[in-house]
Amino acid sequence: MADNKPPFGLPNVNLPNVSLPDSQRLAENLSKIAERSQSLVQDFVESQASGGNFQVPDPGIVAKTFAEMTQRLMADPGKLVQAQMSFWQEYMNVWQASARRMMGEQVDPVVKPAADDKRFKDEAWVENAVFDFIKQSYLLAARTIHQTATSVDGVDEKTAGRIEFYTRQFVDAMAPTNFALTNPRVLKETLESGGENLVRGLGNMLDDLKRGKGQLRVKMTDLEAFELGKNVATTPGKVVFQTPLMQLLQYTPTTEEVHKRPLLIVPPWINKFYILDLGPKNSFVKWAVDQGFTVFLISWVNPDAALAEKDFEDYLTDGTLAALDAIRDVTGEKEVNAIAYCLGGTLLMSTLAYLAAKRDNRIKSATCFTTMLDFGEPGELEVFIDEEQIQLIEKHMAEKGYLEGTSMSNVFNMLRANDLIWSFVINNYLLGKDPMAFDLLYWNSDSTRMPAKMHSFYLRNMYQHNKLREPGGITLAGVPIDLRKVKTPVFFLSAKEDHIAPWKSTYRGTQLVGGPVKFVLGGSGHIAGVINPATSKKYGFQTNDSYPASADEWLAGAQQNEGSWWPYWREWVRELAGEMVPARQPGSDKCPPLEDAPGSFVKIRI
Structure with a gap:
């Protein structure tokens, strides 16, 4: 067994004894992963050939949105410089406060997560000075990026909405909780298991890629735990x-x-x-x-x-x-x-x-x-509704006859990415755990397709016009x-x-x-x-x-x-329901x- 020194020069946070991985078991796991990877590559190639790589939102539109934002920002370099200077000033405040805390002083944080932000609930984010510094640095950077992106002048309302939405997706994805080396809970699990969690997590990721035929479909619940008519949708009829x-x-x-x-x-x-x-x-x-x-x-x-x-x-x-x-x-x-x-x-x-x-x-x-x-004001879903994106969806539906349920599911999950995407990335891939059995998330994963003609009518006549x-x-x-x-x-x-x-x-x-x-x-x-x-x-x-x-x-x-x-x-409805009559059996x-x-x-x- 190795000694109990924290890795990477981190201050002591009562980390457990470091376990070394079982080399034979690790080799067996990696061999299985290699075999599954070969099959996965074949599925991915077939998916690409069949046009199965359609995504909502389209990556090209996301890139174009950020390109327009960058062009607008560069047109006013003074404003960008001011934002950078403000960031560095606040960053130095975070650095100084963290340095004082490491020397034993009691220091209030410069920036705090929102009260409903579940990402930083682990006590190490507060008790450990290094992780607290990482947390505050991220929160400050995320706030600066978001404020800078959403204050761009000269863009129309819909473009501004896309910029805000995609910027939030970016800063959420870059949270330190989403990376093994900057998540204290993942580090603790890695040390305790000798890295088994990461090997299991890689296996979980390959399983999800397999289910998605080359595209990542993050599993949110135990898909084998529920059966319609047995433990969900059980009302007799x-x-x-x-x-x-x-x-x-x-x-x-x-x-x-x-x-x-x-x-x-x-x-x-x-x-x-x-x-x-x-x-x-x-x-x-x-x-x-x-x-x-x-x-x-x-x-x-x-x-x-x-x-x-x-x-x-x-x-x-x-x-x-x-x-x-x-x-x-x-x-x-x-x-x-x-x-x-x-x-x-x-x-x-x-x-x-x-x-x-x-x-x-x-x-x-x-x-x-x-x-x-x-x-007229459909909320964040408006990000996905414009002529260019509808045409892309219609082109894809014309080829297949329908829109895949996963496309709509991905959109809805992005509206609450930290809860419905990144929390499962951490649990399944970094911690190497299987998701819990939860009926609501089973339903959420049970996507439905949209007929091409109906969905086009609905998008254009309701949302667009x-x-x-x-x-x-x-x-x-x-x-x-x-x-x-x-x-x-x-x-x-x-x-x-x-x-x-x-x-x-x-x-x-x-x-x-x-x-x-x-x-x-x-x-x-x-x-x-x-x-x-x-x-x-x-x-x-x-x-x-x-x-x-x-x-x-x-x-x-x-x-x-x-x-x-x-x-x-x-x-309310009782007055409209009529008098009572003998109960009716189905059919x-x-x-x-x-x-x-x-x-x-x-x-x-x-």
Whole structure:
């Protein structure tokens, strides 16, 4: 055994005894890695040849964005010099403070991480003077780079947004926590295991490259720990109807009586429906069934090239409209209440406008979770929406017939890179550990494809040109869509920290429809703000019965409520749910059960 001296001249931080690696085991591991690497290279070559190297964001666009930023910066060298001088002045303050601390003085840090920054939670980042110096140097450099990049003059608003986003990706990637030699936890693990953690981490990386066929797909959870219908998506029910685009699930009642009007749930097709049915304790589906609703849910297909020509209006005709007809055939009830999530809400509100034009009032209430109808300010996703990038996506989809689910998944993960990318890089590759079994992250890894024609329509008409908010801006199945004609009561649920559907953008929906509205602002983000069970005491929610044009004005007059918003919604919809009738079992003579829930469509993985 070696002595207990810290490596690289670092001050003593109670590091463990250094272990030497087992040479025979190391040789065996490296031999296995070499064999797997050969197979990986072959997969990578085949992927490149088949056009499988498409990335969102496109590296060329990222490079061009930074090139424009550099050109603008160089046009004003005085401003750049001033930024550099300010950095060096503050850096010297960090250096002097660290030197004094190493000599035994008690010194306050010059720069601190944000309160919610989880990267520097290890005690060594505070207790060890060297690591504290590394941390402060990084935080100072990151702040300077970000401030300099985002203060560039002469760029348009969209370019400025791209610069800010890509700069944040860069400074997050360069964090000292992401490197073995500057992460105290990784150093400690390396010394304890004799470097076994790094060998295991290399094996984990090769596994992820293998799964991604040459592209790195970081594993976030134990993918073998979950099985649909066994320990996720377990609420009992049947598939009672299907079209090429969806299966319609009806859930088994748990009460003797149910509300007369069934409840239809329309999830987004950009990911799988079972975020609403992860487990009994946090399943919105099970909770709704237990409240006495006859619950139907659309499970969208994971499309392949055969469905490339399916358009947004096909999701209307073969999706929501077909589901309404099937519910009538199953229950005999023409009228329903409906819930939709994110992109599903965009479709639901389009469906309501379509039905309004047809003077069809089958949907008696609509509830929209984190749904944008006005895409004028879509948040950070706008970084990926411009003519050049849409053309690249369309070119790729024309070749394959769809957009890979991993492309969209990568985009969403980049919105929270430290939590959804770099934390797993550290755990899996540097610490050499397997990720924990976590149902939410299993769902997050279960990506879905986008049919080429539908996705192009959605990107251009919603995000790029914001036509849904315009009366007659889009036409579906021959009907001009006008949200003003929707007189149905609408309940909007948004989340205050939502990065995918910013709440101030979703609030604009209250100004676009023609009927009574209710807007509720939950805590947390796009998922936790919605999946906040009735028994939960977390987050709370805000309400305000006045709906001014300004979201900020609405918030200023809002009231804070404790706990989950679920019971609040139940009271709102109960008045629209009809009297109680005997509980209905799944299926009917017209729509006999086809298979058990959760059905086969949701089990198609990419």
